[in-house]
Amino acid sequence: MALQEDTIGQAMFITTNDMVPKDHICNLVAAIVKEIDVNDVEEKYVGTPGNPAYSRKMLLRLLVQASIDGIWASRDIDKLARENFIYVYLTGNKKPDFRTICLFRKDNKELIERTFKKVVAVAHGLGILNLGHLSTDGTKIKANASNNRVLSKEDIEWIKEIIEKGIKVDDEEDKLYGDRRGDELPQELSNPEKLKEKIREKIKELEKIKEEKLRSSGKKLVEKHAMGNEKQKKKIEEKLEKISEEMEKSKQKAVSVTDPEARFMKNKKDRKELSFNPQITVDHNSGIIVANEVTQDCTDHYQLKPQIEMTEKNVGKLPEGTKISNDNGYFNGPNLRYLEKKKLDGYIPDSKQTQEMKNKKLEETPYSKDKFEYDEKRDCFICP
Numbered sequence: 001m002a003l004q005e006d007t008i009g010q011a012m013f014i015t016t017n018d019m020v021p022k023d024h025i026c027n028l029v030a031a032i033v034k035e036i037d038v039n040d041v042e043e044k045y046v047g048t049p050g051n052p053a054y055s056r057k058m059l060l061r062l063l064v065q066a067s068i069d070g071i072w073a074s075r076d077i078d079k080l081a082r083e084n085f086i087y088v089y090l091t092g093n094k095k096p097d098f099r100t101i102c103l104f105r106k107d108n109k110e111l112i113e114r115t116f117k118k119v120v121a122v123a124h125g126l127g128i129l130n131l132g133h134l135s136t137d138g139t140k141i142k143a144n145a146s147n148n149r150v151l152s153k154e155d156i157e158w159i160k161e162i163i164e165k166g167i168k169v170d171d172e173e174d175k176l177y178g179d180r181r182g183d184e185l186p187q188e189l190s191n192p193e194k195l196k197e198k199i200r201e202k203i204k205e206l207e208k209i210k211e212e213k214l215r216s217s218g219k220k221l222v223e224k225h226a227m228g229n230e231k232q233k234k235k236i237e238e239k240l241e242k243i244s245e246e247m248e249k250s251k252q253k254a255v256s257v258t259d260p261e262a263r264f265m266k267n268k269k270d271r272k273e274l275s276f277n278p279q280i281t282v283d284h285n286s287g288i289i290v291a292n293e294v295t296q297d298c299t300d301h302y303q304l305k306p307q308i309e310m311t312e313k314n315v316g317k318l319p320e321g322t323k324i325s326n327d328n329g330y331f332n333g334p335n336l337r338y339l340e341k342k343k344l345d346g347y348i349p350d351s352k353q354t355q356e357m358k359n360k361k362l363e364e365t366p367y368s369k370d371k372f373e374y375d376e377k378r379d380c381f382i383c384p
Contacts, residue, residue, distance in 0.1 A: 156244055
């Protein structure tokens, strides 16, 4: 049998369009983004110095397609834009890096979301989606933040106290010295003995501060605030407020300095790390994501209802009898009651069924909930 010639590196005289299947969803993305008005977004780049900015429509196509494919990380999207032909086609082979992608997403969140919804709605209108069977799932994604760069509630309160003292000292010095530099010795310290005594007191104060158990990340914030200008100080104060807010919301013992919105979650190796829990809902017929959201919840327990509501917001009310399949992370009473109320056909195994499906050896649990029998007449459960 003859062998075909190895043609790696062969020149191809075709356009990127020729490599894209005619029925691929990316064609719909390109057609819809073409109609989106981005003039208000692009105006700020007109006449500015430096290299020309990337087309906003190109970046919009890239991020909407990534949303449809369930790709979240900017570095992963960067890789696709260089290696995946669908993404090469959508970007016109421009290869924006992950920082550009990250900044565009951060600055144009509403525009990306609006365009994604429009693509899903049009796909539904064209019959690409049939919504007969939907699946929702979540996956833990590690935040771009170190587990060590965190602050506890006590740390935050202590930092705020130090900063507040610093602000008061600055105000007092302004009143005392006015326009003078402030490095001239006050009259009461012109005596060498009094000066030495004052220095000894200050050294003791500093040593006491050093003994306080404050994380290095907290010390850095204090140092930056003390050494910074007004703008830098304000930025640090705003960051501390954000960290405090996230501490109250999360009810966790520590919050990340780098990314206060991240939460400690268990990964697949059963280790806790700062993460997010993105949720996606997929139409089985087309494989298109019809709803997605990045959440801070450590589990999937409470994500089924928000995902169905988001799906209906994107494509309209789901037909009665639509199949909803999920893993056992979504198995709980409120979710089952919600599906029953919506007349949706749920397929969600409990933890025992999941273990059985994975052929795992089950522990003997004679008094587990499923062993209790319900007596309808007496309205009670009978212990096995």
